[in-house]
Amino acid sequence: MSSLEPAFPVRWQTMTADGRSLHVMVREQAINLLLDNDSPSFTFDPAGRLHGAFVDGRNYRRTLDNRMLSKWSERDAAGSTRRRRWLTGEEARSVVDLAYGVASQAAEQAGQTPLAVQQALDAVTRWDWKRLEADRQRFESIYTPVGILPPDQYLALVLQATHGCSHNACTFCTFYSDIPFRIKSPDEFRSHVAGVLAFFGPALAMRRSIFLADANALVVPMKRLLPLLDVLREGEFREITETRETGTSAPNTGPSPPVADALPDPTFPHLRSASLPSDSWLLPLFAFIDAFHVERKSVADWQELRERGLQRVTIGMESGHDPLLRWLNKPGSAADVLDAVRTLKAAGMAVSVIVMAGVGGMAYAGPHVHDTVALLNAMPLAGGDLIYVSEFKEQPGSQYARDAVQFGVGALTPADIRDQVAAIRSGLVVYDSSQPPQVSRYDIDEFLY
Template identity: 30%
Template sequence: MAGGDRPVAMQSDITIRRQSRTLQVQQGSQFLLFDTTGRLLLTSELGRVVRRGLNHRMLEVKVHRETDGQIWRSYRDLTEQDKEAQLKAITAVIRQAYKTSAGADRDWLERVLQWSGSTLALDETAFRKVYKPVSILPPDQYHSVVVQVAEGCSYNQCLFCDFYRDRPFHIKSLPELAEHLQGIRDFFGERLQDRSNVFLGDGNALVIPTTRLLTMMDLIQQNLNPMSDTMAAFMDTFSLERKSTEELREIHRRGLDVVYVGLESGADEVRNLLKKQGTASDAVEEVSKLKETGYRVGVILLVGVGGKEMGPIHVRETDRVLSQLPLTPADIVYLSPFVLPKNPAYIQQMHEMGMTPYSPEEVQQEWMGWQRRISSLVTAKVTLYSISEHIY
């Protein structure tokens, strides 16, 4: 169905709203969202949202409001038992809605009712056959089709980053990519139409030599049209495989439109502590090249990393570096509240250097200060990048 909102149908206290690719069902303060196949996408109610990923992971986000006005969020993966209970409660609401529904609403609700906890759980196995875990995406890429042209990160040593420690870096061969693309088409089925662009995984796809990358992009375009009209990827700013201006221009012309760069900090002292290779000046050079060759960029900063002793230099040098970047309103600066990695190396390093980490509450305070400061410093949009909220 093309077009925007459909007329609202009311059954007792239940409201159903059909949109072109989603079905919304509301009962009181509970809001449910389903895709065209009838799979649950999210449920929300009074400060609690549960989002369901493609692999049947269900992430609960709760918003807490303190009496002093402070707002904070907590995150939890639902256990199998919790999922079952949640889905049963949702099914009860949908059964009630179904009884008094008619026409296209009824057809869609029928599709929703075809799913149960156990059939939805099969998505996990199906997803695993096609994908290595999609460990992280920029927040505006959650609705892309991820294509893992490479697996892992070619560097994989930043102290704060746990995302790809479970896999060796590997660039897919063309036959492997063709099989992966077929797997993606089979896995998504008609849900492919819900996706608007392609994200080239994993951690630094632009490390792939240009000729090979262009061939891979061609293959993606043959298989995932039209969502492959725009593509996005992470890029590091230190690899030996740095692209020339001509190469970047050609890659852009062939469909890569948005590039995300983990600057983390403008202070080399902080970057060194994190074992982030290259200097902040290298990052300025690479981002400038990206802008010159037509890309939109997302620059990611880690708020609260390096602890209290490094706080002032982290702020000062990051502001200085940001003011050198030729960012426009089409670009985004992401402020990512620092979360301690599972890998103990970062915290050990902090102890050895006698540094005092910020508490999660202090990171939140820092984040608010960074948001205010940087919003007045750049014309780009400044927004939250919470790794705790990531779900694909």
């Protein structure tokens, strides 16, 4: 850090014209405004876009395509229930207007503030609903819909080297049904990356990793994949990323701001010890792949990808029960998933696997849990690896929904699904107790970009 750069976080406090206390906190990766006893509070990215808010007991998260998800808890005699819903455009606009109204009040008082605070407020007050709507259009001209990411990558910088899913036929999955699979040429990818960098601008500081999208970009054969990764070593991209702290070390978050939806930690703290090769300069790379395609690359190929910054690969395993995998039209078998994990681990790659509690309903419940636990326990998963347990949610209009009726599999109740989650978790036997993998919940409805 040069002597001219501020030591983050920079804090500043003022009073609004109507006598309310107003705190501004500027961090490298976010700007926070907090009124009164920290509610309402607002988080903006370093470019000034509203990222999240906490107002009247509700959390709000805005997506880059300018939608807003509201989340809150309701208490009754049975306990606390988490709720969420997407706001209408009008409702989202009212949260946006409130946030930028508070920012304007802060800017009006900012005569003698530290330079970092003045610059942050300048960045924030350039925005309003109209500009965020124009920004949405720009976002949509750069990206096709970003269907899903693993939870540890919700704050990744998504770069779409491919579009859609090469398989696109699992009966339960509707993420990419309207997006034909396509591999970008290096020139197309270069132009996409340039567009992404220009779009994020200073807000890149909020992003601590790169997610190579879409669903399974790593199916791309090495001959075509390496030139795409070479794009990330070029000019502007390299200049930006090589000076950045990577997700392998703790970001400078400072004390957590009392903002209920403050910038979440983009990496799981204890996973930061997973080390990249010493000569790596890139932000760490992450990606999905289906198990079936892992074996199309050799251990040496995976080692080469690791040397180019690929830190962890996420596999949608779903189940260890082969008849269920076939019924779901998943590519590959339980044995393929095990081989895939062994190959990746042999290459020194971290792995995360996703299993779906409740998929296959009553018809498959017993063998699904049994074989899933058995498969997970056969995997050489250790520290830096992740097991995600996702509660299955049937997508309306999916092939799964039609098959479930036709074959009478019988949906499980939410309580049954939670029991499956508990059964899977309690059946896990850690491969190496000195460095266990992390087991986490994966709620696909929490994802937004």
